């Protein structure tokens with residue numbers, strides 16, 4: 344299912360046709376490129392979670408259409424028509440560890456593959472692989488997920504999604520509440536999966552450092568619609584535009600701007616590595632030695 348996804352004039356209203364109707368999305372247009380790392384940013388309530396729930400058929404648009412390769416999702420589309428699509432999409436909600444429920448780590452991770460028709464052996468194999476991938480040692484397999492630390496529980500929950508071998512992995516603030524080291528480890532894992540498995544990753548985040556460092560493509564939501572999409576350098580090019588929308592600018596970029604105000608112009612700085620490389624070059628050090 345490696346394919347670009349196109350949203351065309353997509354609208355979604357919660358409880359449509361009732362006195363409680365609440366608009367979630369309206370006239371949304373954007374593309375999620377295939378096999379890329381896409382970041383979705385925007386304030387609370389701007390429509391990010393509503394949008395990603397359309398990617399695996401949890402919500403069906405109430406207006407417009409979504410094109411996923413040969414599949415088109417429209418208001419008249421029935422959920423059962425999307426079973427083939429859903430098998431390829433993995434969705435990691437905020438605080439996914441809240442959904443752990445089995446008596447052992449391995450059983451929990453096997454649940455998804457078994458549910459999608461894999462045999463006990465196949466599911467076991469997929470679970471073992473996914474658990475090692477997220478860095479959980481075999482010694483935890485038979486432990487109760489509820490005896491683990493918060494960070495370990497998060498990894499097990501993510502392994503449960505990876506065990507389904509999705510082509511599209513959707514992450515809704517997956518590092519929220521973890522310590523900085525745990526956050527970095529998880530982000531590095533997602534970046535590696537995207538690179539090595541040619542998986543498309545869609546990350547909802549408030550962390551502009553992660554957007555600058557990992558994203559190929561960025562989609563900006565505001566009040567239920569998409570107000571901008573492009574590469575991180577395009578999105579972070581116009582600081583005044585971001586500030587007017589109370590969106591943060593990556594730290595490395597802020598630092599480069601302060602240097603520019605003092606007459607030292609660096610080109611296209613988005614993350615710390617680019618900043619260090621360019622400064623080292625200016626200062627006569629050894630840039631790009633990795």
Ligand SMILES: Nc1ncnc2c1ncn2[C@@H]1O[C@H](COP(=O)(O)OP(=O)(O)OP(=O)(O)O)[C@@H](O)[C@H]1O
Pocket residue numbers: 357365366367368385386387388389390391392393394564
């Ligand atoms: N289950 C629901 N029922 C009714 N309205 C909802 C529901 N979920 C979200 N909304 C509304 O839809 C709009 C978009 O919300 P959404 O959760 O998609 O935003 P978000 O950008 O994901 O926010 P956050 O960063 O807080 O997750 C908001 O006005 C919200 O109140």
